[in-house]
Amino acid sequence: xxxxxxxxxxxxxxxxxxxxxxxxxxxxxxxxxxxxxxxxxxxxxxxxxxxxxxxxxxxxxxxxxxxxxxxxxxxxxxxxxxxxxxxxxxxxxxxxxxxxxxxxxxxxxxxxxxxxxxxxxxxxxxxxxxxxxxxxxxxxxxxxxx
Amino acid sequence: xxxxxxxxxxxxxxxxxxxxxxxxxxxxxxxxxxxxxxxxxxxxxxxxxxxxxxxxxxxxxxxxxxxxxxxxxxxxxxxxxxxxxxxxxxxxxxxxxxxxxxxxxxxxxxxxxxxxxxxxxxxxxxxxxxxxxxxxxxxxxxxxxx
DNA sequence: CTCTTCTTTTGATCTGATCAAAAAAGCGGT
DNA sequence: ACCGCTTTTTTGATCAGATCAAAAGAAGAG
Numbered sequence: 195x196x197x198x199x200x201x202x203x204x205x206x207x208x209x210x211x212x213x214x215x216x217x218x219x220x221x222x223x224x225x226x227x228x229x230x231x232x233x234x235x236x237x238x239x240x241x242x243x244x245x246x247x248x249x250x251x252x253x254x255x256x257x258x259x260x261x262x263x264x265x266x267x268x269x270x271x272x273x274x275x276x277x278x279x280x281x282x283x284x285x286x287x288x289x290x291x292x293x294x295x296x297x298x299x300x301x302x303x304x305x306x307x308x309x310x311x312x313x314x315x316x317x318x319x320x321x322x323x324x325x326x327x328x329x330x331x332x333x334x335x336x337x338x339x340x
Numbered sequence: 341x342x343x344x345x346x347x348x349x350x351x352x353x354x355x356x357x358x359x360x361x362x363x364x365x366x367x368x369x370x371x372x373x374x375x376x377x378x379x380x381x382x383x384x385x386x387x388x389x390x391x392x393x394x395x396x397x398x399x400x401x402x403x404x405x406x407x408x409x410x411x412x413x414x415x416x417x418x419x420x421x422x423x424x425x426x427x428x429x430x431x432x433x434x435x436x437x438x439x440x441x442x443x444x445x446x447x448x449x450x451x452x453x454x455x456x457x458x459x460x461x462x463x464x465x466x467x468x469x470x471x472x473x474x475x476x477x478x479x480x481x482x483x484x485x486x
Numbered sequence: 487c488t489c490t491t492c493t494t495t496t497g498a499t500c501t502g503a504t505c506a507a508a509a510a511a512g513c514g515g516t
Numbered sequence: 517a518c519c520g521c522t523t524t525t526t527t528g529a530t531c532a533g534a535t536c537a538a539a540a541g542a543a544g545a546g
Contacts (some may be wrong), residue, residue, distance in 0.1 A: 208397060271420070273416065279418065289461055289466070298462050300364075300461060300462075315435055315436060317478035318437065319476045323474075324471070324472045325470070325471050326472075327466045327467050327468070327469050329464040330467070332463035334464075
């Protein structure tokens with residue numbers, strides 16, 4: 195049939211996360227599964243395509259709820275709108291194209307997970323480390339300078 | 341003596357950077373020197389104190405010009421307003437308190453400068469790596485949970 | 487001192503995001 | 517299958533941070 199894991203799958207994910215299963219949330223979850231690293235503006239059209247009456251606010255709501263429930267992660271590269279992804283739990287990082295803004299996952303920097311020694315520094319109790327690599331993606335590197 | 345390099349010093353920095361020396365820029369530069377990791381909202385009152393007629397826009401202008409000229413660096417922790425600092429050139433990173441927002445510099449993560457192997461990844465030409473540590477500062481750790 | 491160029495001011499505008507109240511829908515209990 | 521409580525969604529206002537643009541003002545080369 196199709197390989198997007200729509201349908202009952204999304205419902206299960208929501209239920210397991212303790213969230214009520216609504217068509218709106220299922221639509222957002224599926225859209226995000228299909229297009230990781232998307233912003234509200236990118237997701238909204240996909241949601242509307244499937245749910246003509248949907249509001250942009252409902253996408254904000256769903257993404258906020260997903261993040262709070264731990265089934266989505268929000269990233270916010272400097273100067274960019276917030277983006278979301280469903281890959282949570284593994285502490286991966288991101289590679290952002292400074293021209294077109296496309297984002298790719300980077301598994302980890304120096305081999306293993308504790309690549310960035312989140313320990314004590316300057317008296318801070320460090321909880322997490324966020325790494326963003328800035329560069330130029332292959333497509334932009336090949337394209338003429340705008 | 342004093343360690344804020346106000347006065348003629350700021351003028352020299354501006355001139356050397358190829359920027360016209362104006363009272364507004366000198367005020368912003370001195371304010372930023374006195375309070376690194378400040379946002380426009382934090383810097384503006386300091387600038388106004390010395391230059392009663394100053395506009396907030398002039399602070400945005402100056403900081404943008406400093407950044408373009410390479411004498412300041414802008415950082416933007418997720419969900420925070422943009423902040424500026426005069427330490428440029430050394431690729432240092434930041435430690436941000438997730439409660440109060442205070443920022444501290446972190447010299448480098450894994451010992452030496454190329455701590456984050458900015459090389460090729462997924463076809464990207466990586467230009468820089470930005471690391472943000474999130475944690476709780478000593479002051480907030482000691483304070484009651486709000 | 488004059489003239490050109492760059493800055494500053496002023497005020498509008500923009501994006502991304504949040505807040506709040508009323509209407510609508512989910513779902514547990516019966 | 518229905519009821520009723522609770523959560524969600526919608527709608528529309530509001531906010532923060534930042535940017536844009538035109539007119540007025542200052543810097544500095546000659």
